Amino acid sequence: MASWQARDPDYEAKVRDSFARQAAMATIGARLGRVAPGEVEIELPFRGDLTQQNGFLHAGIVTAVVDSACGYAAHSLMAPGAEVLSVEFKVNLLAPAAGERFVARGRVLRSGRTLTVCAGDLFAIRDGAETQVATMLATMISR
Amino acid sequence: MASWQARDPDYEAKVRDSFARQAAMATIGARLGRVAPGEVEIELPFRGDLTQQNGFLHAGIVTAVVDSACGYAAHSLMAPGAEVLSVEFKVNLLAPAAGERFVARGRVLRSGRTLTVCAGDLFAIRDGAETQVATMLATMISR
């Protein structure tokens, strides 16, 4: 896997500031975890009011945290002042999103001037064991 | 476009019952609209607590309502007793999700015994005019 260099020395503050302005993340109870150049983690405790009809986390909520993890992984490598927007993503749901809490991990696969391609995964944590529940492939744009 | 026949005469009640059990939909304020064989609409009023860093609807919330619209479009054509699960989806974000309210429309492209392929769109409504903000291509499975 590539090891990335941030162009913006304040990449971590930039990412944390932007995440703090994502009201949707606060609403669902997501917290920003580790922020490194090209890699970001977001944690989400399970909540019964975020589920689909079988009591698992709704695929849209799964997507929300993995999309934000991918977006901020991309953002961490962008030039100072750049904003990040999602162009598109594809998600495969690999297992029911059941667990006490979840960790979304986003990482940059390709960093370009305009477009950044990211991969992201969601893991469910239950009794200390991690199970992968989803994987994302996403394209982000610098604005 | 294909015109579909429901195999389950109670398809509408089945879809409305399942939607009512999606706690995430209530949490974000989404309401089930029209339900027809192979076609479902979901309405979502704008709320500031569902946004990303620029004040637009978060891509995960966009995905949540379009995924549910696609999933229930698929569900409406499934045999009695069948449950629907999302296998995977891909979303392109076409314009900022800004508006007073949003309508997600899901429709079935291919209905198989095991897998159903759906297309979905999200439209923003502002001053009575609709703008398309996202499009989805999704695969659903009958369980």
Next chain:
Amino acid sequence: MASWQARDPDYEAKVRDSFARQAAMATIGARLGRVAPGEVEIELPFRGDLTQQNGFLHAGIVTAVVDSACGYAAHSLMAPGAEVLSVEFKVNLLAPAAGERFVARGRVLRSGRTLTVCAGDLFAIRDGAETQVATMLATMISR
């Protein structure tokens, strides 16, 4: 559906010139059909040497013609001198690609300065009847 205006008065010649330089299209026997602003058709006669293990057109060949149809639909709306490249695409295979010949239709959903989002479909023609065999959602970039 949107009706598009070409910015380049020579859009058709530009598209036909570029298509003629796609050696892969000649190799598989694909021919450029209709070219309109934001809409392109490519025709492909069936050939036994383009198949997968069951004798249907290989998914990569399906993708090749739909990707080119989407790419040139995007190209037709780009400024004079611009080249088009595929950023990403997603394909759902809806039915076995069996037929005497195939028609790929690409159309623009969103036309931006940098990125263009397209939808494309592949239809199989047998005894004069069309069956949809695949659908694509694609992102193209202007270079």
Next chain:
Amino acid sequence: MASWQARDPDYEAKVRDSFARQAAMATIGARLGRVAPGEVEIELPFRGDLTQQNGFLHAGIVTAVVDSACGYAAHSLMAPGAEVLSVEFKVNLLAPAAGERFVARGRVLRSGRTLTVCAGDLFAIRDGAETQVATMLATMISR
């Protein structure tokens, strides 16, 4: 990464037989490389008649070899007698597909009774160095 066990003791012969029946692979000059449980490699020498308008490998040809690598990675884990078909895939093109030859690597992410989810990558080899040119996320079905 998961380490997989093949259910079919003859998985390698099964995969090699099926690949040999993919006429499209012979037409483009692709060769089956390593076959292990849940992992398959396909090699493709560069040929000028497989290119797009800039002289790079056409995205459809890129897709063809990565799709076959993913499909056979899935096939290697399926029960004896099962056939594999592509349900859908998404490809991101990361760099121009320029090189003397290419290697597609497919691997299984999730192996289910009906559906298998795979990831695949294409690498270009030039002067002995590998560059990643594409990545795929795919869903395969057992028939």
